[in-house]
Amino acid sequence: MPLTTTGELVTRARAARTAVAAFNIVTLEHLEAVVTGAESVRAPVVLQVSENAVRFRGGRVLPLARAAATAAGQAAVPVALHLDHVRGDALLRQAADAGFSSVMYDASHLPYEENLAATRAAVDRAHAQGLWIEAELGEIGGKDGTPPRDAHAPGARTDPAEARAFVEHSGVDALAVAVGSVHAMTTRTASLDHDLLGRLGTALDVPLVLHGSSGVPDEELRAAVAGGIAKVNVGTALNQALTGAIRQYLDAHPDAVDARAYLDAGRGAMARTVERILTGVGLTPA
Numbered sequence: 001m002p003l004t005t006t007g008e009l010v011t012r013a014r015a016a017r018t019a020v021a022a023f024n025i026v027t028l029e030h031l032e033a034v035v036t037g038a039e040s041v042r043a044p045v046v047l048q049v050s051e052n053a054v055r056f057r058g059g060r061v062l063p064l065a066r067a068a069a070t071a072a073g074q075a076a077v078p079v080a081l082h083l084d085h086v087r088g089d090a091l092l093r094q095a096a097d098a099g100f101s102s103v104m105y106d107a108s109h110l111p112y113e114e115n116l117a118a119t120r121a122a123v124d125r126a127h128a129q130g131l132w133i134e135a136e137l138g139e140i141g142g143k144d145g146t147p148p149r150d151a152h153a154p155g156a157r158t159d160p161a162e163a164r165a166f167v168e169h170s171g172v173d174a175l176a177v178a179v180g181s182v183h184a185m186t187t188r189t190a191s192l193d194h195d196l197l198g199r200l201g202t203a204l205d206v207p208l209v210l211h212g213s214s215g216v217p218d219e220e221l222r223a224a225v226a227g228g229i230a231k232v233n234v235g236t237a238l239n240q241a242l243t244g245a246i247r248q249y250l251d252a253h254p255d256a257v258d259a260r261a262y263l264d265a266g267r268g269a270m271a272r273t274v275e276r277i278l279t280g281v282g283l284t285p286a
C-alpha cells in the first residue's frame with residue numbers, strides 16, 4: 001500500500017470518531033513489529049521517530065526514515081511517517097525530504113509567549129514543506145528521562161482558553177494536550193481528566209493528541225478517544241516488551257551469541273503489544 005500521510009489518517013479517524021495509534025520506533029525491530037502488529041489486526045498506524053531516537057542513531061535520520069518509508073510502502077495497511085518531539089530546526093528542515101508527512105514541534109518547556117513564537121515559526125517552516133504539524137501546550141512530563149512532573153500539579157494541564165488562542169495564533173494542525181498522562185510510565189495506572197478533555201474538545205477545532213499513552217489503561221484510552229483524542233502516542237510499552245523478552249531469552253539461554261534469536265523474541269513481543277493496544281483501545285476497523 002503506498003505510504004499515506006498522518007494528516008489523512010488523523011482526519012479520517014476523527015471523522016469516524018476514533019483515533020489512529022502512533023508508535024515510536026527506535027530500531028528496525030520496532031519498525032517491523034509495529035507494521036506486523038498493525039497488519040495482523042488490519043489497523044492503520046503512524047510510525048514516529050523522535051528527535052531522541054535520531055540522536056541515538058548518531059544524529060542521522062535517513063537510515064531509519066528510509067527503512068520506515070520502505071516498510072510502509074510494502075505494508076498491507078495504511079502507514080504514515082511522523083517526526084516526534086522535534087526541538088531543533090536542523091531536523092525540522094530535513095523532515096519532508098526524509099519522507100515524513102508530519103512533525104510534532106515541541107516548545108512546551110518554554111513560557112507561553114515563547115512557546116507560541118517558536119511554534120509559529122515552526123508552523124511556517126513545516127507548512128512550506130507541505131508538512132502537517134502538531135505542537136504541545138501545557139507540559140506532558142517525563143520526557144528525556146527527566147523525573148515526571150506531577151500531572152496533577154497546578155499549571156501542568158492545558159488550559160482551554162489559552163489553547164484556543166495558541167491554536168489560532170500559531171496555525172498548528174493538531175494539539176498535544178496535557179490531561180493527566182505522563183511520558184515513560186511503566187505501569188498503566190494514569191487517570192485522565194475527561195472533563196478537561198471535553199472542554200478542550202469544545203474550545204478547539206483541531207484534532208487532539210494524547211502523549212504518554214503507555215501509562216494509560218485501555219478503558220481510560222477508550223474514554224479519551226470517545227472524548228475527542230484523535231492520535232494516541234505510544235512508545236515506552238514497546239521498549240518494555242522488547243527489553244522484557246530479551247532479558248527473559250538471555251536468562252534462559254546464558255550462552256546465546258546469535259543476536260537474531262533474542263531480537264526475534266523482542267520483536268515478537270513488541271508486535272503482540274501493538275496488537276494488544278490496537279484491539280484493547282478499539283483502534284481496529286469496525
Ligand code: G3H
Nearest residue numbers: 184211212214233235236
Ligand atoms: O510522543 C511519544 C509518546 O508520547 C510516547 O509516550 O513512551 O509514555 O508511551 P510513552
Ligand code: ZN
Nearest residue numbers: 183211212233
Ligand atoms: Zn510524547
